[in-house]
Amino acid sequence: MSHTTAERQNGPDGDRNAPGEHDAMPRCRPHPRGTVLLVALLAVMIAGLPPAGAQIPPQGQPQPQQPASLLAQIYQNALFWENNDRPELALQEAERALGIWPANPDLLAMAARLSSQLGHDAAAETYRRQLREVAPGDTALAAAAERPLGPAERATLEEARKLAAAGRSQDALRLYRRLWQGKVPENLATEYYLVLGSSSPEGFATANTELARAAERQPLNIYLRLAYARLQTFQEGTRPAGMRQLRELNHQPLTAQAARDAWREALLWQGANAETEQQLTAYLQDYPDDTKIVQRRDEVHQTLQPNRGPMARIRGYEAHAQGKLAEAEREFRTALAEDPEDAETMVFLGMMLRRQNRQAEATKLIERAFALAPDRRDEFRATLGETAAAAARAQYAQVNRLADQGKYDQAERLLRQLMQKDRNAGNYLTLGNIQLRAGRLAEAEENLRRAVQMAPGNADAVLGLADALARQGRGQEADALYAQAQELFTRSGNRTGLQALRRSRAERLRVQATKLDDADARIALLRSGLALDPGHAWLRLDLARDLLKQGQRAEAKQVMAGALAGDRADPDALQAAIAFAQDTDDLALANQLIARLPARNRTRSMQDLQERQAIQEQVRQAADATEPEAARARLLALAAAADPNGVRGSTIGRTLLRMGDKAGMRAAIRAALASTTAPTSQQRIAYAGVLLEGGMTQDARTLLRGIDRASLPVALRGGADQLMNGIAVQQADRLNEQGRPAEAFDVLAPRLAGNAADPGLNLALGRLYQKNGKPEEARSITDTLLQRSPDSIEVRLAALDLAIQQHDFSRAGRLLAETRDLFPGDPRTYVASARLARAQGRTGAAIDDLERARELRERQLR
Numbered sequence: 116m117s118h119t120t121a122e123r124q125n126g127p128d129g130d131r132n133a134p135g136e137h138d139a140m141p142r143c144r145p146h147p148r149g150t151v152l153l154v155a156l157l158a159v160m161i162a163g164l165p166p167a168g169a170q171i172p173p174q175g176q177p178q179p180q181q182p183a184s185l186l187a188q189i190y191q192n193a194l195f196w197e198n199n200d201r202p203e204l205a206l207q208e209a210e211r212a213l214g215i216w217p218a219n220p221d222l223l224a225m226a227a228r229l230s231s232q233l234g235h236d237a238a239a240e241t242y243r244r245q246l247r248e249v250a251p252g253d254t255a256l257a258a259a260a261e262r263p264l265g266p267a268e269r270a271t272l273e274e275a276r277k278l279a280a281a282g283r284s285q286d287a288l289r290l291y292r293r294l295w296q297g298k299v300p301e302n303l304a305t306e307y308y309l310v311l312g313s314s315s316p317e318g319f320a321t322a323n324t325e326l327a328r329a330a331e332r333q334p335l336n337i338y339l340r341l342a343y344a345r346l347q348t349f350q351e352g353t354r355p356a357g358m359r360q361l362r363e364l365n366h367q368p369l370t371a372q373a374a375r376d377a378w379r380e381a382l383l384w385q386g387a388n389a390e391t392e393q394q395l396t397a398y399l400q401d402y403p404d405d406t407k408i409v410q411r412r413d414e415v416h417q418t419l420q421p422n423r424g425p426m427a428r429i430r431g432y433e434a435h436a437q438g439k440l441a442e443a444e445r446e447f448r449t450a451l452a453e454d455p456e457d458a459e460t461m462v463f464l465g466m467m468l469r470r471q472n473r474q475a476e477a478t479k480l481i482e483r484a485f486a487l488a489p490d491r492r493d494e495f496r497a498t499l500g501e502t503a504a505a506a507a508r509a510q511y512a513q514v515n516r517l518a519d520q521g522k523y524d525q526a527e528r529l530l531r532q533l534m535q536k537d538r539n540a541g542n543y544l545t546l547g548n549i550q551l552r553a554g555r556l557a558e559a560e561e562n563l564r565r566a567v568q569m570a571p572g573n574a575d576a577v578l579g580l581a582d583a584l585a586r587q588g589r590g591q592e593a594d595a596l597y598a599q600a601q602e603l604f605t606r607s608g609n610r611t612g613l614q615a616l617r618r619s620r621a622e623r624l625r626v627q628a629t630k631l632d633d634a635d636a637r638i639a640l641l642r643s644g645l646a647l648d649p650g651h652a653w654l655r656l657d658l659a660r661d662l663l664k665q666g667q668r669a670e671a672k673q674v675m676a677g678a679l680a681g682d683r684a685d686p687d688a689l690q691a692a693i694a695f696a697q698d699t700d701d702l703a704l705a706n707q708l709i710a711r712l713p714a715r716n717r718t719r720s721m722q723d724l725q726e727r728q729a730i731q732e733q734v735r736q737a738a739d740a741t742e743p744e745a746a747r748a749r750l751l752a753l754a755a756a757a758d759p760n761g762v763r764g765s766t767i768g769r770t771l772l773r774m775g776d777k778a779g780m781r782a783a784i785r786a787a788l789a790s791t792t793a794p795t796s797q798q799r800i801a802y803a804g805v806l807l808e809g810g811m812t813q814d815a816r817t818l819l820r821g822i823d824r825a826s827l828p829v830a831l832r833g834g835a836d837q838l839m840n841g842i843a844v845q846q847a848d849r850l851n852e853q854g855r856p857a858e859a860f861d862v863l864a865p866r867l868a869g870n871a872a873d874p875g876l877n878l879a880l881g882r883l884y885q886k887n888g889k890p891e892e893a894r895s896i897t898d899t900l901l902q903r904s905p906d907s908i909e910v911r912l913a914a915l916d917l918a919i920q921q922h923d924f925s926r927a928g929r930l931l932a933e934t935r936d937l938f939p940g941d942p943r944t945y946v947a948s949a950r951l952a953r954a955q956g957r958t959g960a961a962i963d964d965l966e967r968a969r970e971l972r973e974r975q976l977r
Contacts (some may be wrong), residue, residue, distance in 0.1 A: 189215070189333045191369055202232045217416050220250040268294055273872035276306070280833060285629045290903075293632060304329060305469050310345045314645045317626050319350055319557050320587045322745045341370045341377075348381035351523060351556030357381065358394055365401065375402070383411055389523065391415050402933045408803055425513075427453065428460050429529055432510050436536075440467060459483040459513075462495045462974040469499075512869060514545065523553040539723040540570035548579055551586075574603035574612050582619050593623075614648075619919055621648035625657060634906065637661055647673075652691035659695055664906055666938030679708075686712060693721065697898070730763050738770050747779045748772070754786040761801025763787070768805035777809050784814075796822050800834050807838060812845045840866050844879040860906070874900055878913045890921050916949050919954050927951050942971035 180919075189956055195207035206229040213222050216901035227242035253729040259569035275290035287310050299307050305326070312322035333339055342365055347357025359382055364374035382398055385391045397414040431446035443913045447464040450457055461484035468477035481499065481712040485492055517526035527549050529974070534542045547563035550556075560583040562576040565578035571649065581596035597620065604612035624644035626636045641658040645651065656679045664672035675695045678688040687710045696705035706728040709721045737749035764787025784802045788794055794802075799818050815838065823834055843866040860883060867876050877896050884893035897914040904910050911934045918927035931951060935944050945968035 147593065148442045162556070169586050184477060190222065193222075194336055194338050195369060197225070197229065205229050206233065217245075218249040220246060221335070224251070228301075235950065239973050270872045271903055272303075272898065273870075277872065278654075279306075279310045284310055284318075288314060288318075288629070289467040289632050292630070301329075302486075305339060309342060309346060312349050315626055315629065316350075316554060316590060317586045319346070319554065322346055323353070337364070337367060337370055340730075341373060343693070344374070345377045347474050348377065350554035351521075352550065352553035352558075353395070354381060354385065362397065363400075379405070379408065384406065425450070425517075425525075428457070428463075429513070429525075431460070431463065431471060432529075433532060435463070436465070443467065457486055458488040458495075462489075462499065465859070466499050511545075514549075518549050518552065523549050540566045540573055540576060543569065544573065544576045544579060547576075550578060551583055556583055556587050560587070572603060574600045574607065574609065575615075577603060578612070578616055578619060585623055590623075594885065617647040618651060621651050621654055622647070624652070625654045628657065634661060634665060636664070649677065650688075652685075652688040656691040656695055660698060663698065663908075666908075666944075668940050670698075670938070671695075696726070702731065707737075727762050727766075730766055734763070734766050734770050737767075738774070743774065743966060746774070747776060751779070751783055751786055754783040755790055757790055758787050758798065759795060761795070761798035763785075764798070765805045768802065769808065772805070773811055777811075781811065781814070796827055796835075797831060800831055800838060803838050804834070807841050807845065810845065812842050812849075816842050836870065836882045840870060840873055840876055844875050847879050847883065851883050851886055856883055859883050872903070874907065874910055878910070881913070881917065885920060893917055894921070905938065908934065908941060908943065911937070914944060916950070918949055922954075924951070924955060940971060942968040945971065 137694060138744070156160040180699040183214060189208055189212040192206045193212060196202070196205035196208060206226060209222055209226045209229060213219070213226060216222065222241050223246040227239045227246065230236075230239035230242060270296050271290055275287045275294065278284075278290065283588065291307050292312070308322035308326050311318040312326075313319075326339065326346055329338070329344045332416070337351035340360065344360035345355045345366060347353040347360070349357075358378055360380070361378035363375045364370045365378060367374070378398065382395055383392070385394065391417045392412065395408055395415060398408055399412065401407065427446045427450040431443045431450065434440075434443035435573050436447060444464065444467055444789045447460050447467070447836040450460045451464070454460075461480045462471045465480035465484070468474075468480070481495070483493060488495070514526050514530045515527065517523075524798075526548065528655070530542065530546055530549065543562045543566040546560075546971035547559045550559035550562065560580065563576060563583055566573060567580055570576060577596050578600040581593045582602060584590075584596065595804075597616065600616055601613070603609075604616060621644035624640045625648070628640040629643070631640070638661050640656065641654060641661065645658060648654065655674055659671040659674045662668075662674065675692055675751065677691050689708050693705050693708045693712070696702070696708060702724065706725055709717060709725055712721070734750065735752065737753050738746045748769050750771060754764055756763060760762045764784060767783045767787070768780045771777075771783055786803060787798070788801060791798070799822060803818040806812075806818065819838060819842075822835060824835060829836060844861050847859040847862045849858070850862065860880075863876060863880055863883070867880065870876055877900055881896040882894040884890070884896070894917060897910070897917050900907075900910045901914055911930060915927055915930040916933065918924075918930060928951070931944070931948055934947070938944055945964045949961040949968065951962035952958075952964060
């Protein structure tokens with residue numbers, strides 16, 4: 116991630132070489148969390164900036180200090196400068212540390228690597244020779260041999276980082292792997308493993324293992340500890356440990372701000388349970404004025420109040436099992452006081468009252484329970500008829516319900532209480548599966564192995580162990596167990612087990628697909644997985660997204676429609692379908708699906724989407740007038756309403772743009788801005804985007820002026836950067852058309868310095884070169900972009916247009932054929948084909964292509 120000159124030169128102690136503050140961190144998660152947390156992690160880890168007030172010690176004579184402590188401080192300074200793209204300063208610190216500890220392998224490896232980056236080849240070889248002498252078998256030798264990235268590789272790295280920041284983890288990983296060909300450089304390992312850890316459960320397991328090893332190998336590297344702690348917050352099972360480490364790092368000057376941000380974000384996305392309430396309270400002990408955390412603590416506390424009922428019921432089960440009937444009755448009545456419609460507790464209390472000959476009271480409770488849960492009558496009758504055995508069955512049912520609700524800690528606590536009396540294979544299987552679902556793979560493996568050892572013929576235990584191994588990347592061991600499970604399930608005729616096995620194998624194919632660069636190979640694997648398990652909603656989503664990238668929109672929609680087949684779609688299917696509807700900008704469908712989703716499964720982003728849809732409906736109704744002037748008046752009146760997040764104003768502005776009313780759009784933005792005394796950064800960014808779409812470059816620039824980029828959440832920061840890039844592109848293109856190439860270049864250069872891989876900026880630079888007699892430079896740019904982003908239709912069309920302008924019709928024809936193969940249903944390919952035909956004098960073919968483009972566009976709109 117690139118940094119501006121100002122970011123590199125200014126810092127808390129006034130020294131030009133001292134670092135500045137960390138960027139603030141916002142929100143994400145590809146698995147339950149979406150993508151924003153990953154964005155935040157990358158922003159801080161790649162930047163590596165210390166918090167406000169952190170001191171980088173000046174060079175010169177060391178202060179009186181213990182050698183080990185001084186070494187740690189200097190070593191961390193070197194790591195800071197290396198992470199901040201200042202290898203010359205990092206090398207100075209590394210050499211300073213070597214003066215204290217000349218035989219330290221990590222320092223020698225760092226000095227060798229940094230010397231190589233700076234072109235000091237002789238010094239680099241000297242450090243490598245010293246390292247081989249002092250530690251011939253040390254893993255640091257590999258780090259010392261790392262060569263610096265070339266310009267093309269650096270651009271690919273920047274593109275991978277942007278994909279990761281946009282939440283496209285799998286696309287980012289493909290670029291990382293292509294760049295490194297399977298060998299991760301040590302100085303970039305943290306950012307790679309953070310992306311990998313967010314991509315899938317298997318990715319998390321690998322990243323967790325590798326970062327743990329790296330942190331153990333480099334105990335002085337505080338940034339590795341920070342990355343490992345952050346990674347652990349990605350999974351429920353490891354999140355508490357990660358947050359404990361972040362709290363400790365929050366008190367270390369170099370990592371204080373980054374650790375606090377990561378700790379805070381993990382807390383905001385932690386589920387509502389008693390442990391979360393304790394962790395929020397611990398955070399507020401350090402930061403009592405954080406209003407958002409106070410609000411979240413209060414929300415969690417309020418949410419937990421109804422949970423006192425289930426916990427009282429569990430305590431009632433325990434008391435009943437121990438023969439403490441009076442205590443059990445008291446707990447059951449507490450549970451009913453919290454939830455008067457708790458049918459399960461009614462049955463247990465009724466059973467106890469029967470045993471005390473309180474028949475009338477018991478009958479009333481039992482009949483009420485039957486009325487509340489008619490689908491559980493058989494279960495309740497068994498409970499009433501078999502006392503202790505039935506009570507145990509009900510408790511196991513409660514374990515399963517807690518696990519299904521994602522309350523893994525509560526489920527495990529209740530199960531371990533049951534296991535105090537009976538440690539059988541089934542209990543170990545259930546325990547292992549709960550831990551597997553919580554992402555605690557090593558613990559899951561241990562308990563599933565016990566289950567298999569105790570019951571070698573238990574196919575479910577064999578399958579569970581295979582899943583635990585597969586998710587840790589131990590494919591060969593897992594395959595042998597999958598085959599064993601299939602034989603056991605087939606022999607017993609267990610269709611449910613065979614279906615579970617098919618799902619596991621489908622999931623493995625899905626994970627394998629994420630590691631492939633070849634789109635056709637990915638699609639083939641995903642199709643095979645879907646054939647094994649047609650009900651796998653997330654696999655359907657992956658396949659539909661890949662088809663969408665290939666321009667096969669109709670088939671992609673058909674694939675996702677299969678997720679909603681039948682009268683009742685489960686929450687996973689609905690969430691996958693909602694994600695796809697958002698991918699295809701079908702907000703109406705997305706909102707219909709959100710309405711079908713249980714309230715507990717709705718995320719904040721879904722609520723935002725519902726709000727946007729409601730606003731769009733308001734705007735549509737306001738625009739639905741016979742006379743354009745009447746529609747305009749309604750829209751401008753609506754624009755004057757309060758709009759704290761900028762959604763209403765930007766929606767109205769775009770509606771007026773579609774109506775061809777640029778002046779009206781500008782008036783709507785002014786009305787929206789006037790509705791608040793201090794427009795938020797989010798508002799200004801949203802409105803600037805509309806102004807830019809309308810070609811009002813200067814207005815957009817004025818609106819963005821003064822926004823403190825460093826204080827923005829990562830998602831907004833990315834939006835602001837894209838807007839500034841877009842402004843630069845429009846301004847440069849205008850200057851280029853006016854015959855002012857030097858000024859156009861001056862506009863692009865600062866943006867390119869910080870966004871070297873941005874396609875829009877590079878394509879604008881290519882247009883500048885092409886128009887000003889430098890066709891080879893223009894072609895070099897498009898060739899690089901094509902190599903970096905072969906699946907981008909925008910890049911392909913730009914390369915095709917350039918080939919037409921250069922009268923290289925052979926190249927244009929090849930590019931057109933490839934683009935049509937990749938995006939057969941995109942009307943833009945036929946518009947480009949028409950341009951090529953017209954340039955070749957084939958007027959009739961050009962007309963046919965334009966007609967085909969019109970048909971495809973109409974089909975898209977329908």
